Structures are given as structure tokens and as C-alpha cells.
Amino acid sequence: MAEKKIVPQESGKKTVTRQTVTKAASKTTQKSVNSDKKIVVTEMDKSKATGLRVGAVILWVLALFCEIVAILNLFGKWYLPDLINWLPDNFLIYLIVFLVLDLIFVIIGSQLWKRANRYDPCSRKEKFRFFIQNQLGVIVAIVCFVPFIIVLFTQKDSKLNTKEKWIAAAVALVALVVAVFSSIDYHPISQEDAEFAALSLEQDQVYVTQFGHCFHLDTECQSLANTGTLIAIEITGDDDPDLSTAARKAQTQGYRLCKFCENKLNKQNETVNTEDVAIVPATFVPRFRLVPRGSLVG
Numbered sequence: 106m107a108e109k110k111i112v113p114q115e116s117g118k119k120t121v122t123r124q125t126v127t128k129a130a131s132k133t134t135q136k137s138v139n140s141d142k143k144i145v146v147t148e149m150d151k152s153k154a155t156g157l158r159v160g161a162v163i164l165w166v167l168a169l170f171c172e173i174v175a176i177l178n179l180f181g182k183w184y185l186p187d188l189i190n191w192l193p194d195n196f197l198i199y200l201i202v203f204l205v206l207d208l209i210f211v212i213i214g215s216q217l218w219k220r221a222n223r224y225d226p227c228s229r230k231e232k233f234r235f236f237i238q239n240q241l242g243v244i245v246a247i248v249c250f251v252p253f254i255i256v257l258f259t260q261k262d263s264k265l266n267t268k269e270k271w272i273a274a275a276v277a278l279v280a281l282v283v284a285v286f287s288s289i290d291y292h293p294i295s296q297e298d299a300e301f302a303a304l305s306l307e308q309d310q311v312y313v314t315q316f317g318h319c320f321h322l323d324t325e326c327q328s329l330a331n332t333g334t335l336i337a338i339e340i341t342g343d344d345d346p347d348l349s350t351a352a353r354k355a356q357t358q359g360y361r362l363c364k365f366c367e368n369k370l371n372k373q374n375e376t377v378n379t380e381d382v383a384i385v386p387a388t389f390v391p392r393f394r395l396v397p398r399g400s401l402v403g
Contacts (some may be wrong), residue, residue, distance in 0.1 A: 168214065226298065
């Protein structure tokens with residue numbers, strides 16, 4: 106058996122006694138979903154999601170405000186040196202400052218929004234809502250930069266010369282690309298994923314690596330072959346009492362189920378289902394051949 110170091114998540118980087126973890130210790134058990142099933146999205150989850158979404162919206166509004174100020178500065182309105190006399194007179198510098206602030210607010214807001222979706226996900230059955238809810242940060246990023254770029258190139262009476270326009274456009278385009286790629290939720294989870302983690306994965310611990318994005322059901326997962334130290338996520342007394350499983354806790358922290366563990370679990374389920382199928386022997390069905398009446402030999 107491969108020997109791995111298991112570090113409790115709450116202990117941070119504290120050194121712990123090295124221990125051997127066997128497959129039996131990390132075995133995944135399946136439980137049937139019955140009428141008194143556990144809560145998938147708890148009230149605390151919803152409360153956290155609401156707080157994160159409010160924070161994201163506030164930051165996105167600030168980003169939009171920075172874009173509006175940058176556009177007004179193109180035409181000499183709300184120009185900072187006019188408001189604060191001791192500031193240097195340079196339109197390009199202030200445009201870049203507002204674009205950078207715009208970028209910062211968009212990215213932080215998008216990260217908060219993505220984290221909120223881990224706590225309170227949308228169902229995949231509602232395809233349009235699922236897309237909008239998980240990729241809203243991308244839409245906001247486009248809204249917070251594209252109008253500035255359009256105005257920059259279409260309006261002739263701005264305070265910038267041609268060279269400064271191209272510099273401002275380059276900064277805005279780079280900021281747009283960075284904002285979009287930072288705001289994409291590459292691995293969104295759904296209500297169905299949350300239900301699976303909360304109702305079907307009943308085990309005391311799941312495992313993550315320090316810089317990984319997946320949680321693992323088994324310490325012997327093939328993707329962990331070269332990993333010496335694992336971080337164990339488990340339900341503790343400080344957690345929401347309605348939080349059902351360690352797998353669901355890992356989801357709310359931004360981790361997704363490892364594909365190797367998922368495939369292994371699916372194969373185990375297929376084996377169980379195959380063993381439960383009753384094999385019915387084929388019955389004998391006599392065959393008859395029709396012949397004309399007159400052809401029968403007496």
C-alpha cells in the first residue's frame with residue numbers, strides 16, 4: 106500500500122504523524138435516497154450565497170462606474186485635475202487607472218459570484234438560467250469594457266491624440282480578455298451535482314491536494330499516485346449542522362469530483378446493478394410449417 110500523509114484541513118500546514126491509509130479506510134458507500142432525505146442546500150448555504158452575490162453586484166456596479174468615469178474623461182468631463190487642482194494633467198494616465206480599477210472590481214466580483222454558485226447552484230434542467238447564472242461574470246466583463254472601446258473609436262472629439270487612443274484601446278482590450286477568462290466558470294456545478302454529493306456519497310472524509318481543484322473519494326486514486334500529502338475534508342462541529350456529507354462540503358469550497366473517482370464509482374454501480382438482474386432461461390417455442398391440405402400424405 107502506498108504511504109501518504111493526511112493533513113486535516115483545519116490544521117493548515119501543521120505537521121502530523123505519518124500514517125498508512127488503506128483503500129478500506131477510504132471506501133465509498135452508497136445510500137439510497139428515501140423520503141426523509143438530507144437537506145441538499147441548507148439555509149446557511151443560501152445565506153452565504155446571498156451575501157456573496159450582494160458583494161459581487163456591489164463590485165460590478167463600482168466597475169461600471171469606473172467605465173462611465175473613463176468615458177466621461179475622454180471628453181474632459183469629471184476630469185480629476187479639474188476637481189483636484191494638485192493632480193497632474195494627463196488624460197491617458199487617468200484612463201488607464203480607471204480601466205485597471207474596472208478590471209479589479211470585475212474579477213473580484215466574478216470570483217464572489219462563482220463561489221456563491223457553489224453554495225446555491227442552479228438546476229441543469231433550466232438550461233438558459235443555468236448558463237446565465239454561471240457565466241454572468243462574463244456578461245458583466247463585456248458590459249464593463251466593450252462600450253468604452255466602441256466610444257473610443259467612434260467619437261472624434263475626445264481629448265486623446267491618435268497614439269494615445271491606440272494605447273488606451275490596447276489597455277482596454279487586454280483588460281477585457283483578462284476579465285472574460287477570469288470570469289468564466291469552467292466547471293460549474295448544478296443542483297443535481299449537489300444532490301449527488303449530499304445524498305449518494307456517504308463517507309467521513311474526502312481528500313484534496315494543496316493546489317488541486319478536485320476532491321477524491323479514495324486515497325489510492327490514480328491521479329494521486331505522485332502525491333505525498335493529502336488534505337482531508339470532513340464534517341466538524343463548527344460546520345453547518347444541516348451540512349450532509351464531506352463531499353458536499355468540498356463542493357461549497359470550490360472543489361469538484363475527480364473524474365477518475367467518478368468513473369470508478371459508476372463502474373461499481375454498474376457491477377451492482379448487473380448482479381441484481383435475474384437471468385431468465387429462454388423457453389422452448391415449437392415451430393410449425395404450414396403446408397397445403399392436399400399435400401398431406403395419409
